[in-house]
Amino acid sequence: xxxxxxxxxxxxxxxxxxxxxxxxxxxxxxxxxxxxxxxxxxxxxxxxxxxxxxxxxxxxxxxxxxxxxxxxxxxxxxxxxxxxxxxxxxxxxxxxxxxxxxxxxxxxxxxxxxxxxxxxxxxxxxxxxxxxxxxxxxxxxxxxxxxxxxxxxxxxxxxxxxxxxxxxxxxxxxxxxxxxxxxxxxxxxxxxxxxxxxxxxxxxxxxxxxxxxxxxxx
Amino acid sequence: xxxxxxxxxxxxxxxxxxxxxxxxxxxxxxxxxxxxxxxxxxxxxxxxxxxxxxxxxxxxxxxxxxxxxxxxxxxxxxxxxxxxxxxxxxxxxxxxxxxxxxxxxxxxxxxxxxxxxxxxxxxxxxxxxxxxxxxxxxxxxxxxxxxxxxxxxxxxxxxxxxxxxxxxxxxxxxxxxxxxxxxxxxxxxxxxxxxxxxxxxxxxxxxxxxxxxxxxxx
Ligand SMILES: [Ca+2]
Ligand SMILES: [Ca+2]
Numbered sequence: 001x002x003x004x005x006x007x008x009x010x011x012x013x014x015x016x017x018x019x020x021x022x023x024x025x026x027x028x029x030x031x032x033x034x035x036x037x038x039x040x041x042x043x044x045x046x047x048x049x050x051x052x053x054x055x056x057x058x059x060x061x062x063x064x065x066x067x068x069x070x071x072x073x074x075x076x077x078x079x080x081x082x083x084x085x086x087x088x089x090x091x092x093x094x095x096x097x098x099x100x101x102x103x104x105x106x107x108x109x110x111x112x113x114x115x116x117x118x119x120x121x122x123x124x125x126x127x128x129x130x131x132x133x134x135x136x137x138x139x140x141x142x143x144x145x146x147x148x149x150x151x152x153x154x155x156x157x158x159x160x161x162x163x164x165x166x167x168x169x170x171x172x173x174x175x176x177x178x179x180x181x182x183x184x185x186x187x188x189x190x191x192x193x194x195x196x197x198x199x200x201x202x203x204x205x206x207x208x209x210x211x212x213x214x215x216x217x218x
Numbered sequence: 219x220x221x222x223x224x225x226x227x228x229x230x231x232x233x234x235x236x237x238x239x240x241x242x243x244x245x246x247x248x249x250x251x252x253x254x255x256x257x258x259x260x261x262x263x264x265x266x267x268x269x270x271x272x273x274x275x276x277x278x279x280x281x282x283x284x285x286x287x288x289x290x291x292x293x294x295x296x297x298x299x300x301x302x303x304x305x306x307x308x309x310x311x312x313x314x315x316x317x318x319x320x321x322x323x324x325x326x327x328x329x330x331x332x333x334x335x336x337x338x339x340x341x342x343x344x345x346x347x348x349x350x351x352x353x354x355x356x357x358x359x360x361x362x363x364x365x366x367x368x369x370x371x372x373x374x375x376x377x378x379x380x381x382x383x384x385x386x387x388x389x390x391x392x393x394x395x396x397x398x399x400x401x402x403x404x405x406x407x408x409x410x411x412x413x414x415x416x417x418x419x420x421x422x423x424x425x426x427x428x429x430x431x432x433x434x435x436x
Contacts, residue, residue: 003351012344018348019348069351100343116354129290130234130240132314136335137419142364175393177423
């Protein structure tokens with residue numbers, strides 16, 4: 001039930017730092033990279049490391065990919081990242097795989113290769129830049145939603161039994177913004193959001209708990 | 219009242235595409251870049267273009283920076299982008315400036331140089347990657363919030379006179395998530411959000427209007 005991070009460049013490094021900031025034990029993280037230098041940085045954070053080529057079955061088997069909780073792929077090159085995704089999907093049919101791609105044309109191939117989440121930093125930056133022209137707080141609010149720092153956090157969770165039949169607007173854990181009913185997204189303004197059903201997945205904005213005091217700077 | 223985009227690499231290009239997708243007339247966008255090739259792409263989108271070095275006062279004066287609505291800076295190198303920001307801030311003290319930086323260490327200097335919005339694509343990707351491990355819909359919801367495509371949009375607007383005294387939860391234009399009272403952010407759960415005041419700025423999630431039919435693909 002570990003997290004495998006393959007590629008420890010800037011994005012991979014940032015992801016690991018954020019996972020640790022969210023309370024993930026670094027010993028539950030396995031970092032794979034062909035560079036000993038990068039692995040030294042990962043080890044310094046307390047992660048497990050493996051020097052190798054993640055496009056090989058062997059490497060992914062060595063980190064027990066079929067038992068992993070999730071895989072983060074950010075190999076620096078889209079072709080490499082997509083091949084890693086294909087390899088991992090073959091070995092672990094149900095594994096959640098998040099991949100970083102740099103080229104918009106590779107977003108669809110990444111999904112076809114089996115990625116469950118595709119992140120394009122450049123494209124996202126463009127969206128945030130454009131958004132910032134209609135309000136200077138928007139990019140900051142987006143960053144707060146995404147980061148463990150700040151005041152709020154975007155959260156995904158299953159509906160709770162006592163919420164069934166009630167409206168999304170009635171949940172008490174946060175501000176409900178969307179339901180996924182199967183794969184179908186339902187907005188807070190839609191009639192179907194007025195009655196939560198068994199199996200619904202809720203996306204909510206939650207007031208952020210202060211970080212655990214053990215992580216506080218001394 | 220035009221938008222100046224300096225640097226037409228991938229992020230700048232994406233920002234312009236998104237601005238146009240949001241309904242900005244490309245003739246209101248001025249793109250500055252030292253590369254004629256890049257400017258050709260911008261011209262093909264209908265933008266005004268200027269070949270030049272945006273770190274020079276002269277170049278920014280040539281695009282009437284003091285009358286611009288906003289400036290987007292994505293020069294590809296952090297040092298160049300920060301120098302452009304400093305130059306523009308000097309020429310236009312109240313201009314909103316959004317800047318892309320690649321290195322986390324440069325976020326603070328970018329703000330000190332006068333940027334009103336600082337976007338770090340790599341850092342954001344790390345946040346989204348980490349977030350995706352706790353829910354596979356989270357990155358998609360974030361992308362929907364940021365993009366003109368999809369079902370929702372994050373919106374910033376001033377409080378309306380008829381809303382004064384009422385609660386943030388009572389607004390009817392969208393789902394209110396935060397108030398800025400001066401520079402202070404107030405969350406939807408805070409007591410102060412129960413009475414909107416003159417001058418408040420509201421951050422809300424709005425149901426996305428379908429794009430104008432003139433922009434529909436044929
Ligand atoms: Ca946060
Ligand atoms: Ca959207």
